[in-house]
Each structure stands twice: as structure tokens, then as C-alpha cells.
Amino acid sequence: MSNELTLDRFLAAVESAGRAPSLHNSQPWRFRLQGGAMEVLADPDRRLPVADPSGWAVRLACGAAVFNARVALAASETPVEVRLWPDPSEPHLLARLCPLPARRPTPADLALHDAIRRRHSNRRPFAEVPVPAQSRARLIEAARAEGAWLDLLVGAGPLSAVGEIVHAADRVLNRNPDYRTEIAAWTRRDAGAGDGLPVSAGGPTPEPHDLLAMRDFGGGPRAPGRDYETDPLVAILGTVGDTPIDQIVAGQALQRVLLTCTDAGLGSSLLSQPIEVPSARERIRTALGRSGSPQMVIRIGYGDPAPATPRRPVLETVVEAN
Secondary structure, eight states: OOSSOOHHHHHHHHHHHTTSOOGGGOOOEEEEEETTEEEEEEOGGGSOTTTOTTSHHHHHHHHHHHHHHHHHHHHTTOOEEEEESOOTTSTTEEEEEEEOSOOOOOHHHHHHHHHHHHOOOOOSOOOSOOOOHHHHHHHHHHHHHTTOEEEEOOSHHHHHHHHHHHHHHHHHHHTOHHHHHHHHHHEEOOTTOSSSEEGGGSOSOOOTTOSSOOOOOSOOOOSTTOOSOSSOEEEEEEESOOSHHHHHHHHHHHHHHHHHHHHTTOEEEEEOHHHHSHHHHHHHHHHHTOSSEEEEEEEEEOOOOOOOOOOOOGGGGBOOOO
8 A cells, every 4th residue: 555645534634633722723724735745734824923922822733733633544544654844944834744554543543533523622610520540640641652741730739829820820911902802803603603712612701719710702600609610630731842843742742631531531621821921831830840841731620511612624724735
């Protein structure tokens, strides 16, 4: 069998890749079938200039898309070699997925592939049910398998400290009227929109006394006097460095962790405010005693089903080969 992707397998991989998470569901990626390989490119027109001036969130999202594509291709008996930043002359080209000789998918490949369609952020409150030790170990190993680290906060002290950092970062961001305008621009009340955050998926309106500062996407108030959550599992994902390649690696690790959550019956959502504010990011690194770079704060737990965010049509994200 030729080590080149067929158009059908490429498009199937694009469909899976496009289900990756992204800041405000901006979907900042493009895909190309080039020389029998699949290429993942950043879409600069979909970068959020206020929340993501450096392109960190774009690279994280594209890394997550790379991981989904890897899994989809492996499940179709087409493992790939991933080459990050393969052509310095084309800066928006972040990864090239080159087919290897065909092989049968492993049970892990199939489980992760099954989780892709079921995974989406759950911004609703999670139940006060602890995540078992076995599931926690699986999440840590998922990050490690992709060259990243995952610290799970244990105890009221670390959780309260990180919660305060998340709140502080959220306050800094919300003092900027351009930031609030950007969130409003990506909040969708049109059921037919193919991107952005529908109000129905935004979760309830956050309140100042909540342990973690969730973003407000206009989801409406919750029952009076009820805490959002008192003891969620909070994880910090990070990498040894913070180069653009480290951020693509972080995106792949993030997606493996999120799909592992889904496979274990867990919900998850992302809190990126403390990563968007450099001083808050440094405070988290110091609190963890890490020498690396935090890349995402993840909230994990058992929750009721929540609506998924929309996705653009596959062909809208495909660009022609050079």
C-alpha cells in the first residue's frame, strides 16, 4: 500500500481535527493535502488579537487538532510521523503528518478515536464526586506520553491559591473594554453559526464568590445562594519550555488529556485566563514549584451532559496544495 493519504482519509482526518478545542471556539486552523501528507496550518485571520496577541492560543489549538488527526488516521490503519514546523519559509505551517506503513489500530487508538466525537467542554457545575485515583493516574500519564506534565491540585490550600490567581487574572482581563468586546463578538445567539460560543454552551453566569472564575458567555443565573463548585479537580498542564514548538506539543498533550477524560466518563473545561496574563502565569509556575511553563488550567469532574459547540464545514477549513 502506498504511503500517501487518500483524499477520503484526509477529509476524515480533517473532520476529526476540526473537533479540537480552541479559545472562544475560534477554530484557528487550516488543512492541506500536500504531496500525500496532511499539513496543519495556523489561520492568522482567526487569532484573537486581544486575548491572544502572541499566537499562543492558536498554536495550542492547532496542536490539539494535530492530535485528533493523528488519532483518526491511526484508527483508519494509517499511522503517521508528525514533523513540527517543517518549513521555516512557511511560518503558518505548523505540522506535517507523513503516513507510515499501514498497521492495525491498537485498542488505545480506537478508544481515543471514539472519544473525539463525544468530547466537548462542559462549563456547567460538576457533581461533588471525587475523581478516582486510577483516572487521575491515567490523566498524568496521558500528558507524559506527549512530552508534557500535568499537576493535579491536592488539598484546599493549593486549590484556593490557584483559584485566587484565576480570579486575579480574570479581573485584569475584564478591565480591558476591548477584551469584553472580543468575548461578545464570539458569543453566538444564532443557532446556525459554525463557530464561537453559543449561549446554551456557556454555562451559568459566574458570581464573585465562586472558587474559579469562569468566563461569562451570557448563560443566565443559577439558583440563588448556590456555589458553583466547592471541590473540583483542577489540573495544570505544562511543558519544559515555552517556544512555539513547545506550545504545539502542549496542544497535543492537552487533547490527549481531554480525550482520556472523556474515555473515563469525565467532563472538562479550560481556564486560560491565568495563562493569558503573564504575571498570573508566573504565579502559577511558582506555586507549583515548576521550572517549566504552565500552558493551561483544566477543570475536571463528573457532570450532566452539556451542549457541544458548533463546527465549521470540513471543506471550509481545507486549502489547496501549493
